[in-house]
Amino acid sequence: MKTLLIGEYREGKLLDTTYELFGFARQLGAETAMLLVGSASQLPACSGPLYLADASQCGEYSPDLHKQLILDAVQKENPDYIVFIHSSYGWDLAPRVATRLKAAQVSEVIGLSNNAFEVGCCNAKMRRTVKPATGKAVITIQAGAFPVLQPGGTPQVQTVTATAAGNLTFVGYEPAEAKDVDLAKAEVIVTAGRGVGKKENVPVIQALAKALGGELGASRPVVDAGWVEHSHQVGTTGQSVSPKLYIACGVSGAIQHLAGMKKSDFIVAINKDKDAPIGEIADVLVVADVLQFVPALTAKVSA
Amino acid sequence: MKLLVCIKQVPDMESRFRPNSQGIWFDENDLAWRMNEYDEYAVEQAVQLREQVGDSAELTVLSIGPDRVVEAIKKSLAMGCDRAVHIRDDHAATKDPWQIASIIAAYAKGQGFDLIFTGMQSQDRGSAQVGVTLAEELGYACATTLVGFAYGDGTVTAKRELEGGIKGVVKLATPALVTCQLGLNVPRYPTLPNIMKAKKKEIEVIAVADLLTEQPLTATTSFHPPARKGGGVVLEGDVGVLVEQLVGILKDKTAVLR
Amino acid sequence: MFLELTEEQKLIQDTARVFARAELEPVAATLDQSDDRTPMLANLKRLAELGFMGLNVRDTYGGAEAGVIAFSVAMTEIARACASTAVTVSVNNMACEVIQAIGSEEQKRAYIPKICSGEFAAASFALTETCAGSDPSGMVTTATDDGDAWVLNGSKIFITSAPYAGVFVVWAVTNKEAPKGKGISCFLVEGGTSGLLVGKEERKMGQHASATNELVFDNCRIPKSALMGKLNDGFRTAVAELAGGRIGIGSLGLGVGLAAMDHATRYVTERSQFGQKISSFQAIQWKIADSYTELEAARLLLMNAAFRKEQGKPFSKEASMAKMFATEAANRACYQALQMLGGYGYTRDFPLERYARDVRVTSIYEGTNEIQRVIIAREILRNFA
Ligand SMILES: Cc1cc2nc3c(=O)[nH]c(=O)nc-3n(C[C@H](O)[C@H](O)[C@H](O)COP(=O)(O)OP(=O)(O)OC[C@H]3O[C@@H](n4cnc5c(N)ncnc54)[C@H](O)[C@@H]3O)c2cc1C
Numbered sequence: 001m002k003t004l005l006i007g008e009y010r011e012g013k014l015l016d017t018t019y020e021l022f023g024f025a026r027q028l029g030a031e032t033a034m035l036l037v038g039s040a041s042q043l044p045a046c047s048g049p050l051y052l053a054d055a056s057q058c059g060e061y062s063p064d065l066h067k068q069l070i071l072d073a074v075q076k077e078n079p080d081y082i083v084f085i086h087s088s089y090g091w092d093l094a095p096r097v098a099t100r101l102k103a104a105q106v107s108e109v110i111g112l113s114n115n116a117f118e119v120g121c122c123n124a125k126m127r128r129t130v131k132p133a134t135g136k137a138v139i140t141i142q143a144g145a146f147p148v149l150q151p152g153g154t155p156q157v158q159t160v161t162a163t164a165a166g167n168l169t170f171v172g173y174e175p176a177e178a179k180d181v182d183l184a185k186a187e188v189i190v191t192a193g194r195g196v197g198k199k200e201n202v203p204v205i206q207a208l209a210k211a212l213g214g215e216l217g218a219s220r221p222v223v224d225a226g227w228v229e230h231s232h233q234v235g236t237t238g239q240s241v242s243p244k245l246y247i248a249c250g251v252s253g254a255i256q257h258l259a260g261m262k263k264s265d266f267i268v269a270i271n272k273d274k275d276a277p278i279g280e281i282a283d284v285l286v287v288a289d290v291l292q293f294v295p296a297l298t299a300k301v302s303a
Numbered sequence: 304m305k306l307l308v309c310i311k312q313v314p315d316m317e318s319r320f321r322p323n324s325q326g327i328w329f330d331e332n333d334l335a336w337r338m339n340e341y342d343e344y345a346v347e348q349a350v351q352l353r354e355q356v357g358d359s360a361e362l363t364v365l366s367i368g369p370d371r372v373v374e375a376i377k378k379s380l381a382m383g384c385d386r387a388v389h390i391r392d393d394h395a396a397t398k399d400p401w402q403i404a405s406i407i408a409a410y411a412k413g414q415g416f417d418l419i420f421t422g423m424q425s426q427d428r429g430s431a432q433v434g435v436t437l438a439e440e441l442g443y444a445c446a447t448t449l450v451g452f453a454y455g456d457g458t459v460t461a462k463r464e465l466e467g468g469i470k471g472v473v474k475l476a477t478p479a480l481v482t483c484q485l486g487l488n489v490p491r492y493p494t495l496p497n498i499m500k501a502k503k504k505e506i507e508v509i510a511v512a513d514l515l516t517e518q519p520l521t522a523t524t525s526f527h528p529p530a531r532k533g534g535g536v537v538l539e540g541d542v543g544v545l546v547e548q549l550v551g552i553l554k555d556k557t558a559v560l561r
Numbered sequence: 562m563f564l565e566l567t568e569e570q571k572l573i574q575d576t577a578r579v580f581a582r583a584e585l586e587p588v589a590a591t592l593d594q595s596d597d598r599t600p601m602l603a604n605l606k607r608l609a610e611l612g613f614m615g616l617n618v619r620d621t622y623g624g625a626e627a628g629v630i631a632f633s634v635a636m637t638e639i640a641r642a643c644a645s646t647a648v649t650v651s652v653n654n655m656a657c658e659v660i661q662a663i664g665s666e667e668q669k670r671a672y673i674p675k676i677c678s679g680e681f682a683a684a685s686f687a688l689t690e691t692c693a694g695s696d697p698s699g700m701v702t703t704a705t706d707d708g709d710a711w712v713l714n715g716s717k718i719f720i721t722s723a724p725y726a727g728v729f730v731v732w733a734v735t736n737k738e739a740p741k742g743k744g745i746s747c748f749l750v751e752g753g754t755s756g757l758l759v760g761k762e763e764r765k766m767g768q769h770a771s772a773t774n775e776l777v778f779d780n781c782r783i784p785k786s787a788l789m790g791k792l793n794d795g796f797r798t799a800v801a802e803l804a805g806g807r808i809g810i811g812s813l814g815l816g817v818g819l820a821a822m823d824h825a826t827r828y829v830t831e832r833s834q835f836g837q838k839i840s841s842f843q844a845i846q847w848k849i850a851d852s853y854t855e856l857e858a859a860r861l862l863l864m865n866a867a868f869r870k871e872q873g874k875p876f877s878k879e880a881s882m883a884k885m886f887a888t889e890a891a892n893r894a895c896y897q898a899l900q901m902l903g904g905y906g907y908t909r910d911f912p913l914e915r916y917a918r919d920v921r922v923t924s925i926y927e928g929t930n931e932i933q934r935v936i937i938a939r940e941i942l943r944n945f946a
């Protein structure tokens with residue numbers, strides 16, 4: 001079995017998530033080849049073929065051109081699976097490639113189950129087992145779902161290029177908004193999720209953070225609704241944190257949130273739904289209404 | 304200017320999901336349905352553009368599904384879409400993203416849509432494929448995961464959301480397709496007079512058989528709850544007791560409380 | 562027989578629910594405890610912009626033309642979140658409907674759009690007097706013809722929204738000699754008219770954010786054109802319009818009852834005593850079964866009354882039945898829901914005590930439930946006489 005792994009490179013750096021692709025291939029027991037639009041100065045430590053296109057020529061984000069590079073590599077390698085990270089790069093590019101190949105695509109794979117793939121659905125509450133029905137398949141894997149694996153060795157680099165076709169131009173990056181808190185330094189983070197119900201209840205969560213000498217975190221809907229500033233957002237599009245204690249209040253546990261906090265030393269979740277997916281990674285799941293439980297906990301801690 | 308927005312009706316995500324009798328998707332009984340959250344942002348953005356361009360623009364909303372999806376269609380009409388296409392399909396849930404995109408492509412081909420809006424993914428299936436696949440089938444420029452949108456002179460300036468809060472700014476020449484991320488705008492509430500007036504707007508009904516030519520490329524073989532990994536403690540009961548228990552555990556297991 | 566809402570009605574229900582959850586519910590407890598009505602007035606304005614002030618009003622006057630069933634389901638959703646906001650919306654709708662029913666074209670164009678758009682924060686319905694509650698025909702406020710004007714003298718009591726109403730629908734005696742109820746006329750009085758004084762506000766058990774005031778007319782001169790409908794025919798109108806308002810109040814009660822039971826039912830699935838969830842005790846289960854059954858019956862009675870009104874059929878008996886049953890079912894539901902929370906239900910940390918206070922008046926205003934029974938019995942006995 002053979003995989004063509006699509007590496008990721010952004011703002012002049014090879015992204016670490018690239019090594020999760022090798023972790024996936026290992027679990028699959030497959031040979032690997034890689035395509036990377038990056039730089040010769042930052043090659044992944046792996047053996048096997050590496051189709052390398054120069055990002056300064058091909059752009060870091062230029063989907064039509066990158067698609068062409070991948071299609072060219074697919075022709076040479078004839079892989080069973082073309083594998084992306086399910087990221088803003090991967091989910092953008094994968095369907096373009098799949099459509100051109102008329103290949104099955106399985107999105108956001110979190111595990112393998114004999115010849116089929118496990119994926120999450122219904123906001124991570126449920127799972128599906130999906131089988132591709134085509135010889136070749138395009139796979140995107142959930143970031144963090146497979147182990148980081150540095151195979152080591154030196155890749156056999158083949159420099160490749162292609163010409164752009166398409167009506168999209170990349171203008172540039174916009175940096176993340178300035179932060180007024182540095183969650184990365186906090187030892188304790190108490191996070192408000194949509195389950196806190198309303199902006200007026202955020203101080204209840206903040207009070208617990210304060211009583212524990214920590215900072216307030218927030219899930220994305222809480223930030224989108226304007227209840228808490230973006231600088232407090234935890235998750236893939238917010239900050240990644242690993243405090244000594246993380247308390248998630250009314251957070252369901254969507255993967256994009258978990259990605260930002262699952263490395264915390266100790267995780268407590270407070271949720272009224274016993275089946276909330278956050279329970280999967282929490283050391284302690286307290287089944288309760290946040291508005292009843294949190295003030296009581298704050299009072300106890302402050303006493 | 305011809306605009307299209309594609310929407311899906313999904314169950315309320317607070318529902319409890321039970322596998323259906325074939326065990327490959329959820330049982331639809333007793334579920335409350337609403338518009339896919341991502342699509343609300345797509346509709347809002349399309350309506351804003353429709354308002355920006357004025358009466359020379361026509362905005363069509365499209366949805367595939369059984370008769371119940373008409374409610375989501377009517378909401379879009381009330382929010383400001385001009386007309387609707389309901390591709391009637393009682394078995395839409397069993398189609399894979401490739402088929403769904405192909406059905407829409409079969410409809411949209413040759414209609415000359417300048418701009419197509421979709422959500423970045425659906426809340427229930429979460430594949431994040433339909434929009435991009437549709438663009439690819441139509442040969443449209445495409446950008447995904449939009450958190451910013453502006454249009455002028457045949458060009459869309461889009462802000463894509465990347466990991467870690469960074470944004471990527473791209474320009475697309477029409478015809479183009481964009482997929483919308485949460486937070487792109489503030490979706491409006493449909494007003495009651497508009498809900499009533501939407502009754503008079505056209506809803507074209509097309510049988511899915513007239514558009515479907517593709518076989519599925521993937522098969523779902525099972526739908527099930529995640530296996531409980533165990534390990535974590537689950538505390539239930541009286542709040543007062545819970546607090547004592549948790550504080551005990553925290554004192555024991557973390558250095559944060561002593 | 563088709564017991565489903567139409568898609569439009571479902572969408573209106575959904576819009577009301579989403580708006581109420583996001584905007585009304587978060588401020589309801591604060592409004593209950595504070596004297597500052599700013600957040601409620603802001604929400605009323607937004608509800609007006611969405612079209613909730615003229616649900617059963619024609620498009621030409623700025624209404625939504627959505628009908629009576631839509632009005633009922635919207636009231637229930639709003640009341641689930643905030644009963645004070647709901648009663649204001651209900652009275653505004655009723656004021657619009659009276660003007661639409663009997664006003665002249667000029668009067669309709671002058672006032673209805675302002676209520677519907679929210680230009681007027683509210684409108685008031687001024688019928689009750691200290692000596693004329695259940696029996697409004699006993700009113701003593703007078704309107705005297707003074708050539709180019711009507712002059713109002715007297716006072717009203719318990720007038721919802723009076724401090725911020727842009728217009729008042731006022732009933733007054735225009736012919737003292739006429740038999741009871743045959744000498745009353747209806748007028749439109751603009752807020753701020755000289756001689757119209759908003760008197761003391763009642764200190765109430767619940768629905769605090771909704772102002773209930775005395776209204777004093779002290780030689781209040783209003784133009785001749787302020788007479789609405791036919792001279793001396795106002796009482797009939799009042800009776801007819803109150804019937805429609807009752808659908809609103811019944812729906813409001815239902816909303817509060819459902820909010821209480823939903824809260825309590827969630828609570829009992831979390832609270833444990835004697836080593837088990839209290840929801841496993843049959844005593845608790847029966848409260849759940851009884852209350853939800855009664856609330857469902859109330860909903861169906863309301864739908865029936867609303868449907869009949871929408872179809873142009875006689876609906877006064879049905880509206881009275883629905884108002885009476887729904888508000889009593891809601892009162893019982895709130896009582897049981899509070900009981901299900903034990904001591905916690907009695908504290909302000911939970912909304913149950915507010916629901917119980919807010920729901921109480923629904924069996925009193927817009928005709929006490931005793932009066933509803935009088936109406937129902939009269940209508941039934943008529944067919945046996
Ligand atoms: C590309 C992409 C990037 C994203 N990036 C991020 C990110 O960086 N960070 C992030 O957080 N999300 C992110 N998301 C969104 C993510 O998918 C989820 O939608 C989000 O994390 C859900 O937030 P939540 O858990 O607060 O809300 P919900 O999923 O709505 O969950 C609310 C939870 O609260 C519980 N609850 C409700 N009421 C109570 C109560 N009274 N007491 C106790 N519990 C209660 C409910 O049972 C539920 O489990 C991203 C999504 C996408 C597609």
Ligand SMILES: Cc1cc2nc3c(=O)[nH]c(=O)nc-3n(C[C@H](O)[C@H](O)[C@H](O)COP(=O)(O)OP(=O)(O)OC[C@H]3O[C@@H](n4cnc5c(N)ncnc54)[C@H](O)[C@@H]3O)c2cc1C
Pocket residue numbers: 652685686687688689691693694695696718719720721722765768773922925926927928929930931932935
């Ligand atoms: C919060 C609030 C808001 C209000 N808003 C308005 C408003 O906006 N506009 C307005 O005009 N009015 C309003 N009212 C007045 C309300 O409609 C009256 O209070 C109601 O009609 C009862 O009149 P009453 O209070 O004078 O009681 P009474 O008529 O004195 O009744 C006292 C008791 O006697 C019973 N009773 C009376 N007659 C009979 C009978 N024939 N048979 C059996 N029992 C009988 C009643 O049912 C009641 O139990 C409001 C009242 C409240 C409390």
